[in-house]
Amino acid sequence: MEAIEKIVEQLNQQSELERQQLKSAEMTRIDQSYQAELQEIEVDHQKRLEKKLAELKKSYKQSSNRLNVSQKQVILNHKQAILERIFSEAIMEMEKLPLEEQQEFAANALSKLQLSGEVIFSAGEKSAGIFNEPWLDRQNEVLAYQLVSGDSISGQAGFLLDKAGVQYNFLYQSIVREVQSRESYQFAQQLFE
Numbered sequence: 001m002e003a004i005e006k007i008v009e010q011l012n013q014q015s016e017l018e019r020q021q022l023k024s025a026e027m028t029r030i031d032q033s034y035q036a037e038l039q040e041i042e043v044d045h046q047k048r049l050e051k052k053l054a055e056l057k058k059s060y061k062q063s064s065n066r067l068n069v070s071q072k073q074v075i076l077n078h079k080q081a082i083l084e085r086i087f088s089e090a091i092m093e094m095e096k097l098p099l100e101e102q103q104e105f106a107a108n109a110l111s112k113l114q115l116s117g118e119v120i121f122s123a124g125e126k127s128a129g130i131f132n133e134p135w136l137d138r139q140n141e142v143l144a145y146q147l148v149s150g151d152s153i154s155g156q157a158g159f160l161l162d163k164a165g166v167q168y169n170f171l172y173q174s175i176v177r178e179v180q181s182r183e184s185y186q187f188a189q190q191l192f193e
Contacts (some may be wrong), residue, residue: 017139124156
């Protein structure tokens with residue numbers, strides 16, 4: 001009976017050894033599988049993290065660019081408002097010039113025109129008292145052409161000439177707007193640099 005007990009014991013030991021080896025092999029396989037899955041999860045997580053970071057950087061850059069454009073537009077609008085105010089004030093300053101200076105300006109402008117015959121002279125409503133009939137008579141004495149009084153131009157200062165449908169515009173607002181269209185870029189550079 002001892003021999004049977006020894007065989008049973010050897011079988012139990014062998015069985016225990018196989019069980020331990022199977023357990024160790026299974027634990028190693030499970031651990032390797034776990035490590036592989038963990039590494040795969042970490043790689044996937046890293047990829048998603050990098051993708052999200054790239055999206056955030058792109059979104060930040062777009063927002064930053066929009067903000068910069070918006071700020072530049074606000075600054076540009078502010079500069080344009082300043083320039084517009086300057087040119088509007090220039091018109092008002094021209095309207096406020098002393099009578100003699102306005103008459104001298106008009107006389108100089110009229111003397112430079114190469115016209116003949118009758119020319120219709122329409123004073124702006126704001127300048128009607130400055131460019132009156134006695135002033136027109138004095139101009140007609142020195143000009144090579146004849147000024148004929150026309151209708152006043154509502155809400156304007158300065159004057160307008162009409163020679164057979166061709167108009168020569170000396171309304172202060174038009175003069176300043178002409179200067180503005182030609183020179184506003186240079187004014188802006190001088191003012192805002």
